[in-house]
Amino acid sequence: MSDSASLPDTPERILDAAEALFAERGVEATSMRAITQRAGANVAAVNYHFGSKEGLLQAVLRRRLDSLNARRIAQLDAAEAGAGGAARVKPHLVVQAFFAPAIALAADRTGGGQAFMRLLARSSGNPAQFLREFLAAENSAVMERFSAAFARAMPDVPPQEVLWRFHFMLGAFSYAIMGVDNLRLLTGVDVDGEDAWARLPDRLMAFLLGGLRAPLPGLAPPGDSAS
Amino acid sequence: MSDSASLPDTPERILDAAEALFAERGVEATSMRAITQRAGANVAAVNYHFGSKEGLLQAVLRRRLDSLNARRIAQLDAAEAGAGGAARVKPHLVVQAFFAPAIALAADRTGGGQAFMRLLARSSGNPAQFLREFLAAENSAVMERFSAAFARAMPDVPPQEVLWRFHFMLGAFSYAIMGVDNLRLLTGVDVDGEDAWARLPDRLMAFLLGGLRAPLPGLAPPGDSAS
DNA sequence: GATAGATTTAAACGAATGTTTGAATTCTGG
């Protein structure tokens, strides 16, 4: 090439291209030739640097997921330090610690952040066994840490119920990230202008907190007559 | 064959097999040969009866989606009739009308109901264009009807916010349907025994209602100091 | 500046994919 100092090296160019295409078309619908063509590399380069297409997908996910999870834990650490004891952290802050870093990543439309989050959200529902195992292992530390944090933050709610609501929060988040354009497509309404992404964090956080703190099923909700 | 009266005809056997395999392995990861082998039919039968693999997927979805959406609208009709005027339907009943029929379908583990709902939930995130267009057209009537119902049921909330929360509810529901085993896999905890599916409707409905009725973002939530 | 290792390249590989063909078979109405 003419100028070699400006471009990232081949593995990183491949990761960038794969991230974008996986997010845009889906993993199975993206061929290695499409990836390498976009990256300006040879087809064999993927197998040389990443072993296989599966290895490439794992590398794409790992590149940003590790730091994302580290940010989540750091924020939870800060919240627990600020509250003076892990048992006194408000649920609001636990939700914030887990989802705020992810939402911030998803709002990064120019860098690969948004593409990565869409890919991650869709990968969470992918039935491929190697992906399930990979994500389970990659997220196990964060999940255990936050499961315990949620249980401590809501001592009046049975831990099982807290886990379910954590699960539901993950779902609402993932689906919202997968595509805000889904909303326009489904309802036919142009929901917002360009600042849909700017408003998403507050909107999503309000919904998640409302669901997390909802009256327990089976118990008569106190303010039910007002709904 | 020996007894021809006991088996469903070929198109229906293919639909059943495709529904199960699409839900279990994903659409792209399921070959036509795997489908026809499970259905006890020839490979060419799919193209003969459904035109293509895309046509088969659409037929699988259409088979149950039409009646599901009809049930949703019927339940909303009943709620509006019982409340004496569409403007006086409680949000609780609108949520119930939309999600209860779907949850009931998802709880049907022996028939294809659960497989269908998992496939439908995953298809909602599938980036394939023909699927997006198909689902948008198939659901447009229900979505418009319920968008309006939600807006009327919550007159004090801006319609845009209601749409967003409808979107979030769809996400929490879809993700929960995609796999309850996700929870055990992610948290390492065996969340419940066999009755996880039996308890899911109440748990999910409580969460959805909590999110729908959450304090609006930007406004100081009244009971925030207690969280 | 020679050498050993790392990287890139064009080309080909075998397997699997969705689809089509045309003959055989089954079903149906007169």
Place this chain on the structure above:
DNA sequence: CCAGAATTCAAACATTCGTTTAAATCTATC
């Protein structure tokens, strides 16, 4: 019972897939 349509079937179709090969090129070290 029989023509004619509908369906089933084995076989082959062309294409695309992920992967591999082996030679060519680049890079860094002594």
